[in-house]
Amino acid sequence: MAMTAHIELVPVPSGHVTLSDRRSQRSWTIELAPFALARLPVTQEQYARVTGERPSAARGDRLPVETVSWQDAVLFCNALSREEGLTPVYGVDGEAVVRDTAADGFRLPTEAEWEYACRAGTSGPRYGPLDDIAWHRGNSEERPHEPGGRLPNPWGLHDMLGNVWEWCWDLYDPEVYGTYRVLRGGGWFDEHWSCRASVRRRSHPTFRVDDVGFRVARSSMTS
Secondary structure: OEEEOOEEEEEEOOEEEEEEEOOOOEEEEEEEOOEEEEOOOOEHHHHHHHHOOOOOOOOOOOOEOOOOOHHHHHHHHHHHHHHOOOOOOEEEEOOEEEEOOOOOOEEOOOHHHHHHHHHOOOOOOOOOOHHHHOOOOOOOOOOOOOOOOOOOOOOOOOOOOOOOEEEEEEEOOHHHHOOOEEEEOOOOOOOHHHOOOOOEEEEOOOOOOOOEEOOOEEOOOOO
C-alpha cells in the first residue's frame, strides 16, 4: 500500500469484469489494466484540506464527505494532483470535462474498475455478510459513519458497499439520460437490495445529495 496526501491507495491487479444493467437487460465485459484505488472514501477533513470547503450535511472530520457533485469530485481530484506534484487528469471548461488517460494524477474510478475492485475476486452479490461489511438502512440509524468501521473486502478496501454512494467517471446511458453519471455501492439510507456489487444508480453531474460521496483512483503508482 502507498500513502499519499493522507489517502491510502491499494494496488489493484489487472483482470476483467462483466457489468450488467437490469433496466436494459444488457451486459458487457471490460478488460482492466492494473490501477490503484483509495482504501476508504474521501473524508470531510481530506476534502476541506484540499478545497477549503465543508459541504456535507452530516458534520464530522472523519465522516465521508457527501453532498458533493460529480463535478466537485473531479475538481478535488485535480486539486489533489497538483498538491502532490502530479499531472491533473481532467481538463475542465465549465461543465465540459475531458480525461487525459496518460496523466498520472488522481481521478475517479471507472465503473468497471469500481465493480472489479468491489468484488475483489468474489462472485456473489456482496463480498461478505451485509451487516459485517456495510452501513445500510438496517443498521446505520439513518446517518453516515466513519469509513473503515466495517470489515474490508479481500483486497483491503473498506465501505465499497454502504455508507455513501460513490461517483464513477462513466456516463450512465447517454442515449437515454444524457450527461447523467454512474453511482455505485449503495448508501446509509438504502435497503439491503441496493447494497450489491452490481447495482447501478445515476445522477446529474451537478447534483449534490446527502448520501453521495466518492473515492479516488490512480492509473499509475509512480510519480
